[in-house]
Amino acid sequence: MRTLRRALARTTALAAALLCASGSWAAGASDGVVKIGILNDQSGVYADFGGRGSVEAAKMAVEDFGGQVLGAPIQIVDADHQNKPDIASNIARQWYDTDKVDAIMELTTSSVALAVQGLSHEKKKITIVDGAATTDLTGKQCTPYGFHWAYDTHALAVGTGGSLVETGGDTWFFLTADYAFGTALQADTTKYVEAKGGKVLGSVRHPLSAQDFSSFLLQAQGSGAKIIGLANAGLDTSNSIKQAAEFGIVQGGQRLAALLFTLAEVHGIGLKTAQGIVLTEGYYWDLDDRSRDFAKRYMARFGRMPSMIQAGTYSSVTHYLKAVRAAGTDETEAVAKAMRDLPVDDFFGRGGKVQANGRMVHDMYLFQVKSPAESKGPWDYYKLLATIPGDKAFLSAKDSGCPLTQ
Template identity: 75%
Template sequence: MKLSRALAALLMATVAFPAVAQEISDGKVKIGILNDQSGVYADFGGKWSVEAAKMAAEDFGGKVKDMPIEIVSADHQNKADIASNIARQWYDTEQVDAIMELTTSSVALAVQGISQEKKKIDIVTGAATTDLTGKACSPYGFHWAYDTHALAVGTGGALVQQGGDTWFFLTADYAFGYSLEEQTSKYVISKGGKVLGSVRHPLATTDFSSFLLQAQSSGAKVVGLANAGLDTANAIKQAAEFGIVAGGQRMAALLFTLAEVHGLGLEAAQGLTLTEGFYWDRDDDSRAWAKKFFDRTGRMPNMIQAGTYSAVLQYLKAIDKAGTDETEAVAKNLHEMPVEDVFARGGKVGPNGRMIHDMYLMEVKKPSESTQPWDYYKVLATIPGDEAYIKPAEAGCPLVK
């Protein structure tokens, strides 16, 4: 009798153990931050996004379901093949559960495809193309901080309303640039404006002279910079040398963040209109969180870094609610849970993976208007999320019926 009881207890323990062990795979939750840490977008997200991810893990308590949280990172050098190799290695041999940030649209599209193949979650905060939640959407892919449509509605819409009804684009020659030019062009035309032309430049261009001369000779009222990071900063600096703004044309920085304004300086950046999904000086909560970020990095966060914090935090919340890091269960919670944190107020995730939240139309202050370090923006308008983003049913995502 005693032997049979002992065998029964052993059998129950053997059956029960795998169920417990499978709640959190590999005994930890491991998140990879994959982005540009040495190139033109190094300040845009870079190592500062890694710090934001670490802050999220720490603020969550360092553990989820009593299992440790580990943040790893790598530099993809803005090359899709390098990013793909890192993603496969992380998934196949290094037990990474999810990959996030993914600055550069070509990289994000490649890694989202691999993540879908491997049934792993990716949350994009650094890339902009709407294809991520459109024709290239994934049941495990999420797009968090902003996208090209939101930028077009914000900056493009504002300038057309102010009389900037003819445009010429300087466009980065890859998926992000094409998408940003296309979305902004559509919005400008829908508001009664015209696009007079465009020219494409390679990533990490240092000499914009020939491109700027074409923009100048077009006679367009607005020169739309469908690029980002150092490319945008260099174009703005060289445009001043060519007297483009002095000659009456306006420069529209379609993707420009606090990090790039800081790098350029208020003297050169003053008067620029731009759109971001976060501003550190928005309210008491954002100021308190930004101070913590500043204390560890020496800089204030932009929407990419704050968005990465939000994405990591929401992923951990989804695991906690599901009781497991199994992809299907976590993805279901990410789709269903509201997003309420220092980055997003009343955020919601559509069936195509697009996180819908308010965006902010900004104008860069004059040096005389800035009262403290990093006091760079005047908030001109809040753009409700449902206006900023493409409706999921219209995004072209095959997952949305």
Template identity: 70%
Template sequence: MNRLIMTTALVAAGAMPAFAQEVSDNVVKIGILNDQSGVYADFGGKASYEAALMAVEDFGGTVLGQPIEVVTADHQNKADIASNIARQWYDTEQVDAIMELTTSSVALAVQALSKDADKITITTGAATTELTGAQCAPNSFHWAYDTHALAVGTGGALVDQGGDTWFFLTADYAFGYSLEEQTTEFVESKGGTVVGSVRHPLTNPDFSSFLLQAQASGAKVIGLANAGLDTQNAIKQAAEFGIVQGGQRLAALLFTLAEVNGLGLEAAQGLSLTESFYWNRDEASAEFGNRFMERTGVMPNMVQAGTYSAVLQYLKAVDAAGTDATEAVSAKLHEMPVDDVFAQGGTVGANGRLYKDVYLMEVKKPGDSDIPWDYYNVLQTIPGDQAYISPEDSGCPLVNG
């Protein structure tokens, strides 16, 4: 199987006890499973693995007197490959928890497998609300963002900023439909109007005809209900048409700092998007961002910072539970507040959703960026209880029986 697998063990200096009854196999092992070679390699990728290592180091390298080990693999955005890796990790490598899980199909498959295996998952890289909705699981958690938060932030909040007429460029498959549908709901709930939409093929190289329709619509906001290279190509070509310079806004419904860096400010300027973390938002996030940059060469986006938080909180829960047993650790993850560089005063709902603030961002003009990676103006802070579906309304059977 063509995949990348890495492993590292981090052990604090000093003598280690020969045996600790509280920790199975005398080691706490965490797996970071994501895309490390495909279209989402910058979205999370190997940098998420480094974020996990940072969390282990910041925690102290051991928990309950035992070493912490982090393993990682590339799932190639394929649910079957991801499931095979997860099964191997659980059956033969004694992995206790799997995290990151970029792409929704992968996350749903591994979460279901983990439920049967009585293991913990904490998803930071996938978007679907199904993870904490109809397919929620007692030992599974959703940490960094989801499609509902993106729709609230980039949809509803932009209407509050004056963007009350919308036109959608939508990828012609289920992910695009969901983004358009959820964003439309929030635009209209705020009194906005959708004046039109057009669907484009997946991995579409030429957006000129679609952008001309969006431009002619006169909509204040052009919503990009797509992802990856499709979003980047649409933004590049929108710059060539002078759409932002002409007074219309581009709203990328799934875009992060990594993709902005890949495009450059000249093409991305004026773009509106939602993230749950920005490295230059305050002193603590800047300190974390600079440490992350030293070891990865990039500043962290919400997926990578979310992975740091997920690993750190998991280790805190193991320590508080006095064991790495799944049920006890899961109970602590539900009970404990989340206070770290990613989330301040965060809480975890009965459906496994982390509730924390998210931020509506606008990408700066090139002349307004003073330092490298200083790409965003924070337009609005959206509280977690507004950004995410409540446990009671999520459709999670664990909440409503």
């Protein structure tokens, strides 16, 4: 009888221990691991814009966080969506249904980001967009689980568009990428140009990954506009600028406004071609000691300085993990609430805050590309013209058009 009682006691203790462990698991990482997917363009027009560099930044964030949260390991998975919403949605669906991915981030290309954010809403999963720009993500297509981090078309319009109109660039012609991002960027910049008293003389759309911009540039040149606004990004912007130089457009008195132009593209075309271009970014490696510290470590492992998108990916992964830790679980509702409640204060988002519509508000910066003579060494490409306070750069939740905040 005594032996039976001891056996029953051991069985009861084991059951209690398993019950506690089960409760702890449910309150922590739902399947014993926190898995983050980095989904972006790794082989196409935006490969340098974010690409493998964003994957590396995400891995750095995980390592700096300690490699685990709530006692569970953190894993990064990644894939190339090839700038195609259907491919991106299929990857995201498999990640959620089969691979148990908890959140998807980066999401370069606005059409892709909108598609994956919509699917994630259906699946009740978190997305954080770093690489796409359309304000619709936190506007009319906002969701309770969608967040927008590094920049958006409104911030670019306020920065680059506003500064050029104020310095005399009051007539514009747009070269616009023919998809959601280009349309949004042109629309937001047009509003800001016209609000400042400027006028848009015309526009032309070009396909994504265009190789020949000659006919588009000739239309822009013929318009007589003081500013040719490049509402595109990545290699499309680089090719536009290089071919504009061949046509002597800047020498002829017109100016180029690269509305989305990052350090990666400046590096790609060189200072001789890019010099003098005014642009808006959310990060630059040489802003201060905190920026330089991250950039130095990133350079050591990836061989180049980080772009705004790559730095933003590090910041968004870190904030997500902090939210998981603060919530005590990776359950979506709790983490989404914690993401909105927690402040953002890192080398990327100094004094940042997440609005009710999911928009992370932080300062943006207006830069001018240095001439070769002004540059003191490799990657010394920008001079700071102005800091744009976050509340000016980004729409408020109330004004965003997000149904959740009306």
